[in-house]
Amino acid sequence: MRSLSCQMFAASAAILLSLSGTQAREVAPIKIGFITTLSTPDGYIGEDLRDGFQLAMTNGKLGNVPVQIEIRDDAMDPGNAKRAAEAMIQSGVKLFTGVGFSNVLDAVVPSVLESGGLYVSLSPGPSAFAGAKCHPNYFVASYQDDTIHEAAGLSANNLGYKRVVLVAQDNQTGRYAMEGFKRAFSGRVIAELHTQPDQIDFSIELGRIHTLAPDAVYQFHPGKSGIRFMTQYANTDLDKSVAMLIPSSSMDAHMIEATGAASEGIYASAIWTTELDNAASTAFVSAFHRTYARTPTLYAQQAYDTANLIGSALKRVEGNINETSELRKALFTARFTAVRGGFAFGANQHPIQDYYLTRFERGSSGKIVQQIVHRVAAVYGDKYAGRCRLD
Numbered sequence: 396m397r398s399l400s401c402q403m404f405a406a407s408a409a410i411l412l413s414l415s416g417t418q419a420r421e422v423a424p425i426k427i428g429f430i431t432t433l434s435t436p437d438g439y440i441g442e443d444l445r446d447g448f449q450l451a452m453t454n455g456k457l458g459n460v461p462v463q464i465e466i467r468d469d470a471m472d473p474g475n476a477k478r479a480a481e482a483m484i485q486s487g488v489k490l491f492t493g494v495g496f497s498n499v500l501d502a503v504v505p506s507v508l509e510s511g512g513l514y515v516s517l518s519p520g521p522s523a524f525a526g527a528k529c530h531p532n533y534f535v536a537s538y539q540d541d542t543i544h545e546a547a548g549l550s551a552n553n554l555g556y557k558r559v560v561l562v563a564q565d566n567q568t569g570r571y572a573m574e575g576f577k578r579a580f581s582g583r584v585i586a587e588l589h590t591q592p593d594q595i596d597f598s599i600e601l602g603r604i605h606t607l608a609p610d611a612v613y614q615f616h617p618g619k620s621g622i623r624f625m626t627q628y629a630n631t632d633l634d635k636s637v638a639m640l641i642p643s644s645s646m647d648a649h650m651i652e653a654t655g656a657a658s659e660g661i662y663a664s665a666i667w668t669t670e671l672d673n674a675a676s677t678a679f680v681s682a683f684h685r686t687y688a689r690t691p692t693l694y695a696q697q698a699y700d701t702a703n704l705i706g707s708a709l710k711r712v713e714g715n716i717n718e719t720s721e722l723r724k725a726l727f728t729a730r731f732t733a734v735r736g737g738f739a740f741g742a743n744q745h746p747i748q749d750y751y752l753t754r755f756e757r758g759s760s761g762k763i764v765q766q767i768v769h770r771v772a773a774v775y776g777d778k779y780a781g782r783c784r785l786d
Contacts, residue, residue, distance in 0.1 A: 424461040425709065425716055428483040429493035430476050430503060433468040437618035439649050440495045440694050441468070444517060446687055447695030448492070450679075451702030458710030469494070473502035484510045489716055492701060495694065497521045497540065497568050508532050513722065517701035518694060520745055522571065526779035529743045532719065534726055536701040538666055539745045539777035540568065543642045544575025546664035546750035547613060549771045551640055553752060554662065556610040557582040559640075562600055562624075563615040565589035572615035572642070578778070585609055592620060597627050604633060611638040614645060621645045622653045629657035638662070643765070646755065647692040651763050658755040659763055665753045667696050667735040668765035676734040700733045707731040737774070743783035747776040 429448065431441035445466060455461055465483060469476035476494065480503045483491070489512045494500045497519040504524060507514045513532045520535040520542075551559060561576060561584055563569035569589065577584055586607055588600045604612055612633075616624045625646065628634055634657070643665040646658050669680050669690060679699055683691040691699075708725035709716070716722050727740050739747045750772040758764040 424455065424463040425490065425714060426463050426465055426483075426486075426488045427705070428480065428488040428491040428507075429464050429466045430469050430479050430483075430491070430499075431466070431493040432471045432495050432499070433466075434470045437471060437495075438468075440618060440692075441493075443649075443692045443695040444493060444495055444698040447683070447691060447698030448517065448702040450683060450686060450695075451699050451706060456706075457702060458706030458708070460706070460709040460714040462709070466493070469499055471496060471499060473499050477502040477506060480506045484512065489513065490705070491515070492517050492705070494519065497571075498566065501567075504533060511719065513716075513719065513726075515701060515705055515726065517698045519568075520777075521567065522779055525743050525745055525777060526782035527784075529779075529783035529785060531723055531744075531785050533744065534740070535745045536704050537697040537746070538748070539779065540571040541575035541578070541779075542750065542775065542777050543644075543664050543666070544572045544615070545579040546752075546772055546775070547640055547642055548576040548579030549750075550662060550664050550752040551576075551611065551613065552579070552581050553769075553771060554611070554638070554640070556638070556640070558585050558609045558611075559583070560586045560588065560604050560607055560609045560612045561614075562588045562590065562604075562612060564592050564620065566592060569615060572613075576613055582610075590616070590620070590624075594620060595623060597624050601627060601631050601633060604637060605631070609637060611640050613640045615642055617644040617647075618650075622650050625650070625654045625657045629654070634660070640664075643668070643693050643753070646765075647694065648690040649692055651755070656763070659757065661755045662768075663753045663755070663765065664771070665693070665751050665765065666748055667693060668751075668753055668767060670758075670764055670766050671735070672767075673734070673736055675732045676736075679734045696734055700731075700735060700738070703731040703733070704729060739774075741776040741780040742785070743777070743780040744785070745777055745780065747774055749773050750775055 433441040467479040476499045491514045495518045500519045516535040520539040563572045640662045711725040752768040753765045
């Protein structure tokens, strides 16, 4: 009898230990390193990335898996971002996202990949990591940088522009902008004007545009520099004689509010706007308004989609991120509903998706919104995928 009791006690203890181990595994959150720009005048971009990502979470979970978001401000400084990533790696973080700018991403990704971690980009998609230097542990959930500008080139063709002036910042992303546009544009680029990231006065560039009298200007200036450029462009009345075409990042929801009527009538290439007519997008815009009392930018949308992508993968691997190959497969499958519509990964783990020509117009409320004109590229990938070998 005593032997039976001991056996029953041992069995019960084993069950309790097993249950307690299961509960411990279920409760322990997966740490996600989220390095982004929260300070500087462009800090609103990082705020929207952070808020869009966290909006996808339910009770501290993504894909019903507990997560802990480790947020660090990089102040748009590559050195700060690299140090933050390395400190997180030392603390055991294996999954990263959050960076909003290509030059900062360049400093973070190598450290993450060398540690055996995974990086899922929710905004920049530089060509450096899209072709021959692609990596199994690196994914981009927004778009490869060139493609949004290629979509603008296709839009310029559709709009009938024959002579275009290009204006972009004299840095890596500015060069991507110009090269991407030229790759798809069938007309003539009559001038390429390079500006400085911290430039305040654009009178020289605007004077050149006035003298050249092109059909249109294609300009890429995100954040604070875009607000300055757009305001000065409108103040010179160039907007009455020279059409403007931009990528969406040169006139987001925050910039619309800052520039007033200056954005009205401008065309833009985009993968999404608040006016996209699908149930997932409508629900996202409504939830973002309700939670944060402001209109989501494209950055918030990209972060929200990225969070849902990561959540779908965590769910499929049941929160076990130590099996890196299985997590990669789950990410690549991309079994989530993107608010932008159809989404799939190409061979280089960058998106294949639709791109739109849009126009900034006054909506029924009287406020300027980014209306969809038509699709300019369907199920569109990037030119670097063919150079990527992940076997």
